[in-house]
Amino acid sequence: MNEERKENTLLQVSSAPHIRSHDSTQTVMLDVIIALLPLLLWGCYIFGMRALTVTLITVFSSVIFELLFNLITKKTITVLDLSAVVTGLLLSYNLPHTIPFWMPVLGAFFAIVPVKMLLGGLGKNLVNPALAGRACLLLSFSSAMTVPPVLTRLDLFESYLPGDALSGSTPLYTVLSPAEDGSSISTELLFDMFIGNESGTIGEVSALLILLGFLYLLLRKVVSWHIPLSYLGTVAFITLLFPAEGVERFDVVYMLAHLFSGGLLLAAVFMATDYVTSPITPKGRIIFGIGCGLLTVIVRYCAGNEGASYAVLTMNLLVYFIDKITVPRPFGAALPKLKIKKESKPQ
């Protein structure tokens, strides 16, 4: 009786904040997975079912490694936040479909255990786990990681398929090493790149689907526009104004070919925007994007290779400093004054 009264009279007011968002790690990750799934479907369509197998192996091993780590260290089970699934998906999207099945397992182990869990799990990792896993595999097994030319290129639009002009290299290499006769990239090839009718890793081929995924994430307010747009804008700006040798200035086709080829779009939309490893403030995000863009183009020009993953990894390591110099001024606070050392007068 007494207790009941106590319950009734007790005012139940929780402490601030009172407005709560329904976002959790799980819902955010679910949105990312939804945005990523069309890419997998397209990858299976163009590369065959082996792409699906590789993806499933990567995702399952990522989840299992995280679960095992949780169990062995006797910590809370964090598998249900779905971040391991996203890491697995992204890692597999960066692999060629011809890779031997045990390599993705090793890559997933590297991405989950040393890169993420050993540093304290999601939120504590310094670099994007999927990209680190890819870099590890690329350094270890460079021959198995090279993308083979697709033998069964789809005759989607028979009329203007450039025959076997592409055999032996992915479109990125066509872009990076222009034909010696000086002919520029054909618009047909550019269209193929945009649709995704080209060779590449499982998830990077279709620019269209990546952009649709970006649109979905923007509409769901999962990512902001700052990083992808400043990243892609920087790449576009440089390739337009300062193209590689043998290409005319203001060649829009060349610029678009740079944007649509390789893993650039995938990295800009899904990897550079990783909450944990990107700056917090809009200003910081734009600096981050510009840095990624600069590094990507530098690697592409100088090394003749895809530089998006290394660019994002490098910028990941600089996020702490970017965050430090872009701390916003609190509303109403005074402008920071220049610190002048007061000369202490001898008394």
Next chain:
Amino acid sequence: MNAKDILLQFKNGLFDRNPLLVQVLGVCASLAITTTVSNSLYMGLAVTAVLVCSNLLISLLRRFIPEQVRIAAYIVIISGFVTIVEMVMNAYMPSAAAKLGIFLPLIVVNCIILGRAEAFASKNTPLPSIIDGFAMGAGFTIALLLLGAIREILGSGSFFGIQLFGQSYTPIGILTSPPGAFMTLGCLIALIQYLKDRLQSKTKASADQTHKDVKNKEVEPNDL
């Protein structure tokens, strides 16, 4: 100087104060040359030879070297021995000397040797100094061999240059490159810290146990 002291010195050098895995000294050369087991062995032996000789000489001269210029004096002594080792290796095993390359003369600035000179040889008599040189050298060599074995077996699929696996084995290339060296060293350091922790808690537990036993014995008469 009895057998127990010598044993303790070796235990220090091999495990408790292992120069590479606990003191983390001489990392640069270690990371660079441990791509194969044979390289590790040559490097370890060269460092041990220099360490023993320099420890002996520095210990003999410890009363004559002025405090103010001791570092310079140590370096001169060490570089003398390194030159001898380098010449011997060039004469009798030129292929090994070529493989070690610049890291052979760089033993001069290896922190382990200067560290032992400063921390041990300059304060002790010749005999313990020689033993210290052997113990620390052995610890360094074993650590290098571990690093080299892991990196060569996984990174190149061979051991002492002999192919271990068939054609189907794909070597993990990253282990033969610097990042792989860092990762392997990190794992080894973590392992040795884990072992040390285990050992410490065990000795502590047994100490507690004996402490309890003693207490119980003290309490018993009162209870009775």
